[in-house]
Amino acid sequence: MKHAGRGIACMWYPIGFTVAANPSSAVVKVNEDGTATLLTGTVEVGQGSLTVLGQIVAQELGISAEDVHVISADTDVTPMDTGAIASRTTFVTGNAVRLAAAEAKSILLEVAAEMLGVEVRELEAANHQIRVKTFPEKRISLADVAMGAQIARGRPPLGSASFNPPTVAMDPETGQGKPFAAYVYATQITDVEVDDETGEVEVLHVYAAHDSGTAINPALVEGQVEGGIAMGIGMALSEEILFNPEGRQINPNLTNYLIPTSLDMPPIDIDIIESYDPVGPFGAKGVGEPTLVPTAPAILNAIYDAVGVRITDLPATAEKILMAIRKKERSNVKGLEPGEGDT
Amino acid sequence: MHQVEMMVNGQVRRAEVPAETTLLSVLRETWGLTGSKLGCDVGDCGACTVLVDGLSVNACLLLAVQVDGQEVLTIEGMGGFDYLHPIQAAFERLSSIQCGFCAPGIVISAKALIDKNPHPTEQEIREALAGNLCRCTGYTKIIEGIAEACRAPAITDGISVTESGHV
Ligand code: FES
Ligand code: FES
Numbered sequence: 001m002k003h004a005g006r007g008i009a010c011m012w013y014p015i016g017f018t019v020a021a022n023p024s025s026a027v028v029k030v031n032e033d034g035t036a037t038l039l040t041g042t043v044e045v046g047q048g049s050l051t052v053l054g055q056i057v058a059q060e061l062g063i064s065a066e067d068v069h070v071i072s073a074d075t076d077v078t079p080m081d082t083g084a085i086a087s088r089t090t091f092v093t094g095n096a097v098r099l100a101a102a103e104a105k106s107i108l109l110e111v112a113a114e115m116l117g118v119e120v121r122e123l124e125a126a127n128h129q130i131r132v133k134t135f136p137e138k139r140i141s142l143a144d145v146a147m148g149a150q151i152a153r154g155r156p157p158l159g160s161a162s163f164n165p166p167t168v169a170m171d172p173e174t175g176q177g178k179p180f181a182a183y184v185y186a187t188q189i190t191d192v193e194v195d196d197e198t199g200e201v202e203v204l205h206v207y208a209a210h211d212s213g214t215a216i217n218p219a220l221v222e223g224q225v226e227g228g229i230a231m232g233i234g235m236a237l238s239e240e241i242l243f244n245p246e247g248r249q250i251n252p253n254l255t256n257y258l259i260p261t262s263l264d265m266p267p268i269d270i271d272i273i274e275s276y277d278p279v280g281p282f283g284a285k286g287v288g289e290p291t292l293v294p295t296a297p298a299i300l301n302a303i304y305d306a307v308g309v310r311i312t313d314l315p316a317t318a319e320k321i322l323m324a325i326r327k328k329e330r331s332n333v334k335g336l337e338p339g340e341g342d343t
Numbered sequence: 344m345h346q347v348e349m350m351v352n353g354q355v356r357r358a359e360v361p362a363e364t365t366l367l368s369v370l371r372e373t374w375g376l377t378g379s380k381l382g383c384d385v386g387d388c389g390a391c392t393v394l395v396d397g398l399s400v401n402a403c404l405l406l407a408v409q410v411d412g413q414e415v416l417t418i419e420g421m422g423g424f425d426y427l428h429p430i431q432a433a434f435e436r437l438s439s440i441q442c443g444f445c446a447p448g449i450v451i452s453a454k455a456l457i458d459k460n461p462h463p464t465e466q467e468i469r470e471a472l473a474g475n476l477c478r479c480t481g482y483t484k485i486i487e488g489i490a491e492a493c494r495a496p497a498i499t500d501g502i503s504v505t506e507s508g509h510v
Contacts, residue, residue, distance in 0.1 A: 045441075046442030048438065220438055222484070227479045228481075254476060259476060259478060260481075261472075261474075262469040262477075262482040263469050263470065265469075
């Protein structure tokens with residue numbers, strides 16, 4: 001017989017390294033045609049980070065993301081980056097990128113102020129122009145400013161910057177400190193069905209609410225959450241590296257290391273909880289590893305809700321669940337309190 | 344050595360290969376069509392999916408000689424910078440793909456589905472992708488993208504087009 005269950009799990013997760021330095025650097029160059037070039041040492045592995053970094057440059061300079069050429073991952077020509085790890089790219093690399101763009105912009109604003117005969121503080125960069133905030137009709141195209149800065153004033157509009165997250169080392173006596181500059185939070189709810197004759201679990205639905213700071217690119221945030229949930233479902237129910245006594249992996253292929261297929265994935269409802277981080281670029285924090293943190297615990301809680309057994313080692317395979325159900329039934333027969341027979 | 348000749352993406356291709364050469368290896372190594380990916384070489388992952396005479400198959404499981412005289416469609420025949428197949432256009436719009444390793448096979452599997460069934464249900468899309476593993480996306484936006492592609496005029500009007508004009 002199949003039993004329905006619902007489980008909830010909440011998590012927090014830190015962005016960047018634990019106290020240790022993990023700097024990023026970036027160079028932004030505004031070209032004479034009003035486009036910009038970003039040099040970053042970080043890599044794109046499909047998560048969309050170069051898209052987001054390009055968007056950050058575009059936002060800072062008031063141009064469109066298509067006009068930002070991103071050159072990445074070759075540290076012969078780009079600054080070094082600590083890497084696409086620790087869910088840090090948007091937060092740490094993004095801050096370096098934003099600061100570099102801001103430095104290039106400050107040159108453009110100074111040049112534009114001279115060209116327009118106004119004060120720098122009166123100006124803003126928006127819509128591919130530098131314009132007077134209170135009188136936007138008084139404006140000059142970013143391309144003309146960049147050209148003027150380069151050719152006439154001898155001040156190429158370049159910026160370079162580094163960012164290392166501000167942290168406070170933890171006191172070994174008290175445990176006090178601030179080991180990370182930002183934290184993200186999430187809650188996931190899973191609905192499952194557990195077959196008490198086979199131990200099989202079907203995940204019917206996942207609801208995921210994630211606070212990642214400002215979502216610079218909401219579709220990419222969703223993509224990370226969806227992918228993380230797929231990994232979390234695999235971690236909860238099927239993925240396990242098995243070794244023989246000699247330490248050799250005995251399931252080194254996709255026939256017996258089982259990752260979720262399209263048929264195993266439930267519908268996912270995502271709620272991006274917008275918040276604003278004061279340190280992050282435009283308020284952004286991060287989304288990456290944390291997306292899968294609550295999935296397995298939410299599924300295990302749902303299994304408990306469905307059939308009353310606690311599985312405490314992953315993955316919760318059908319065999320383990322069935323054995324736990326049998327054990328519970330036997331102890332119930334012996335008149336033990338519910339719960340005592342749990343694994 | 345065996346002579347093989349097949350129509351690949353609308354173009355006749357010939358090769359002389361040892362009998363044990365897979366279709367995937369002749370596509371990738373002899374003809375340089377590296378769009379089809381080698382994920383596992385044993386039929387588990389679907390990254391090598393191509394159409395042979397309109398049926399989706401794992402190119403790593405077929406020998407090149409078995410495909411002699413037949414028509415093959417690979418991802419290279421589906422679209423390019425000038426023209427995207429509606430499935431690819433929808434994937435681009437929805438940010439369906441992340442690392443992209445699964446994508447050539449998934450696009451081909453989706454085409455095989457839509458050619459047969461231009462108005463699939465979500466469950467039918469899931470079933471059509473069951474042999475294509477994706478480590479990155481959870482399939483969510485891929486499934487949405489295929490559903491959206493089915494609403495594109497080229498699909499709803501029943502025109503099955505590819506860049507090379509090959510169906
Ligand atoms: S390479 Fe053919 S199925 Fe994996
Ligand atoms: S997008 Fe990476 S495997 Fe599918």
